[in-house]
Amino acid sequence: MDILTINNLSKCFDMKAKKRIYAVKDIDLHIKEGEALGLVGESGCGKSTLAKLILQLERPTEGEVIYKDEDLVKKKFRQMQEIRNELQMVFQNSANMFNPYFTVKQIIMEPINDKTVSKEEKEKMIVAMLEKLGLDESFVNRYGNELSGGQRQRVGIARALISQPRFVVCDEAVSSLDYIIKKQILDLLLSLKEQMGLTYLFISHDLSSVKRVCDRVVVMYLGNIVEILPRLDEDARHPYTKALLAASLDIDPRNRTKQKVLYKEHGEKSIPKEGCIFQYRCLYANDECRSKRPELKGGDGDHLVACHLCRD
Amino acid sequence: MFRKQVLTDKNIEDMKNNALDSRSSFLKRTIHNLKSNKPALIGGMVLLALIVIGFAAPLLAPHDPLEVETSNRLLSPSLQYPLGTDHMGRCILSRLMYATRTSLITALIILAGNLAIGIPLGLIAGYVGGKIDNLIMRVADIALTFPSSLILLAVIGIFGTNVIYMILVLTFLWWAPYARILRSLVIKLKEQDFVMAAEAAGRSKTYIAFKHIGLCSISPVIVLATLKISSIIMHVASYSFIGIGTQAPNADWGVMLSESREFIFTRPILIAWPAIVIVIVVLCLNIFGEGLKDALLPNTRMNANSSYKGD
CATH class of the missing domain: 3.40.50.300 (P-loop containing nucleotide triphosphate hydrolases)
Structure with missing residues (x-):
């Protein structure tokens, strides 16, 4: 409901x-x-x-x-x-x-x-x-x-x-x-x-x-x-969600030294004319990402992703 | 955290006693803050006394201020004439009382006129914005740039001398600061988080306009008015002094100064009396206005007195 x-x-x-x-x-x-x-x-x-x-x-x-x-x-x-x-x-x-x-x-x-x-x-x-x-x-x-x-x-x-x-x-x-x-x-x-x-x-x-x-x-x-x-x-699939999770701080001192940056830090933060919204900062963007906007859909029930790379 | 809520009759009673509705809490807070500011308190009391004396002049004055007695010219202070007499044998004390009355009434009329024009225009400009805002503000700019004395001289040149012209000219030229300050306040306030929060709370637009924007913008206007009225009083006195305001034989601080001018070397005390009253009034107004500013505006209230919780 x-x-x-x-x-x-x-x-x-x-x-x-x-x-x-x-x-x-x-x-x-x-x-x-x-x-x-x-x-x-x-x-x-x-x-x-x-x-x-x-x-x-x-x-x-x-x-x-x-x-x-x-x-x-x-x-x-x-x-x-x-x-x-x-x-x-x-x-x-x-x-x-x-x-x-x-x-x-x-x-x-x-x-x-x-x-x-x-x-x-x-x-x-x-x-x-x-x-x-x-x-x-x-x-x-x-x-x-x-x-x-x-x-x-x-x-x-x-x-x-x-x-x-x-x-x-x-x-x-x-x-x-x-x-x-x-x-x-x-x-x-x-x-x-x-x-x-x-x-x-x-x-x-x-x-x-x-x-x-x-x-x-x-x-x-x-x-x-x-x-x-x-x-x-950890089940996150979109590269941006992964990047967001990786950027959160950890209180465990042993994990502090690890560099976990999963996006282009200096990528252009603007809205692209076509293609995926995250393409400028995504590490994995390919030609499809630059030309076609991915739809929000998913295979298993509640989990929906808008990414060309997360299909399988 | 999940403490059981205990509400005895006693603490409900306490709460009722502490309960203040918005009006009284606003007023009470202002009065409380003013009380702790000694100079402002004294200034306010002196002003109040002068206002009472001015308005009760017909009852308090020992003589008729217009009664000419040429045999009593330029007397020194005595029991019959507490401040002496002027060059026409009129009682100076009585004249001073009536002068206070005339000057204060003139100044208050001008101030009321300024507020009556400035407040609605400022509110409209701030609320509506766009072209209307632009139009009102350009008119305000024009009003600010016109030199009031020049306009007044021109008006008097055309229509003849009358105190009404001075009141009208000052009313229609001096409203602009109020419109400006209100406009900027309204523009600032209507973007504040608490205005949107009030909308989210399901309050009407009228409620938001009065309770939020009105309540927050009234204090700066009151403060500005208190500080501006001293400048109005000074201008009224100077216009009367040069003969384009209140006309002799009516008493007015400016008229009295002007009449005493001829005797500045022979009887300098004559010019001192009205001058002293003007200085006291303007000084008290400024001190009181500053005090009011501290008492009314919440950000400055923080350092003045933060212990007050409205009890």
């Missing part, structure tokens, strides 16, 4: 430019109810843009996003407003994540649109949510800029979960936390997922936390999906 179906989704920020550059191009994706879908890729590959396109925080250039048999792209601002509490987002941590004049209470209260809920009930909900996330009620009257990075991140998570959503985008939700809190938050996200029946789109640079949480992982490169794989491990 799919909670969200994304068909042919594209976004170009500057439609007037002579050479149109797509931040996200022709994305087809099915997000299953109750799964934690990971989304990985290097900085600037369109992960956050894709998330914002799904939630209609940026309007797509073309394509559709089907939720409950309705196309979100066609919905107007007011119509989206009605279902926003079901589709929430934990924003990437930054200094201007919260309004500097808002207290933590006001920040978390913002998604509770239901006017029938009394102020006391709202406050109870907020304190309960804060305590679930390891903060206490003394934070209620603090201002956003008085919080540390980790506290800010947790307030952001509390805010996204307070309205009892069905689908949550976690955009780098744990990236600025230390490892202890990171593990706690990841455990919490998983247990909340069980309790509330949530579906996650989990965006991260941090491959280890993606491994920890996700049921399925989507790998993006320059606005295109290059591989969808059940687990982020």
Whole structure:
């Protein structure tokens, strides 16, 4: 059962430019109810843009996003407003994540649109949510800029979960936390997922936390999906996924000296006119890669790869 | 982590007491920050006193400010005339009170006019952008480049002298800084993460415009207005001094200065009184404005006082 179906989704920020550059191009994706879908890729590959396109925080250039048999792209601002509490987002941590004049209470209260809920009930909900996330009620009257990075991140998570959503985008939700809190938050996200029946789109640079949480992982490169794989491990087949995995840091000191670079480091990082999206930086690119765009398909069930070289 | 949530009646009660809605927390925070800034507090109090004196002038003034008594010319301060009399035998204290009233009202009308033009135009320019933004900003540039005294002289040359012309000219020429600062703030604010987060939280556009963009841009405008009003007061006084603002025999700081000018060598004290009041008002406004800036703007608030948690 799919909670969200994304068909042919594209976004170009500057439609007037002579050479149109797509931040996200022709994305087809099915997000299953109750799964934690990971989304990985290097900085600037369109992960956050894709998330914002799904939630209609940026309007797509073309394509559709089907939720409950309705196309979100066609919905107007007011119509989206009605279902926003079901589709929430934990924003990437930054200094201007919260309004500097808002207290933590006001920040978390913002998604509770239901006017029938009394102020006391709202406050109870907020304190309960804060305590679930390891903060206490003394934070209620603090201002956003008085919080540390980790506290800010947790307030952001509390805010996204307070309205009892069905689908949550976690955009780098744990990236600025230390490892202890990171593990706690990841455990919490998983247990909340069980309790509330949530579906996650989990965006991260941090491959280890993606491994920890996700049921399925989507790998993006320059606005295109290059591989969808059940687990982020050695079974990766696309050269880019392999390169990404090889680039992750290892805490084992014996592995430190090994040079594991599986892509052309100085390769041109631009979108090719035709052929495979990764051709400029791929070590194995051949003539077919330069002339024909590979489709996202795969032999065995969940594992899809967009690569000419991974067919057999 | 998974600590059982304990909510006793007592701490719910505490929370209620701590609960502040956004308005009162904004105001309370500002007042709290102002209180800890002694010079600004004193400046604000002196201003408040002067405003009260100015507006209550008809009740407080010991004499009629226009009552001419040629037998009492140029008297020294006495019990009957606390600050003495001027060259026409009018009570200087009473005139000074009425002058405060006239000058402050004139300045406030001009400021209100500036804000009434500048704020909507700045908001529209920032929000809408594109051609309308360009048009408004070019008009603002023109308004900024026109020398107000020259325009005022031209207007008075054509229509004759009246204080209304000074008010109109300053109103229509001095709105541009507000429009500019608001435009830049709105452009900056509408791209902030928390604005998109509010949209993601399912809030309406009106809510976002008032609660986020409005709340964050109102403080700089208040601060700018406080600092600008002292310059308005100075200009009003100087135009009255050269005779193109408030007209004698009505009392105004500039008019009083101008009248005392002839007696600068014989009775220098006459010119000192209005000058002292102008200096006090402008000084207090500037100190108060600086204090308000520290109290209102959150980034500077951090180093001023960060212990305040809204209790």
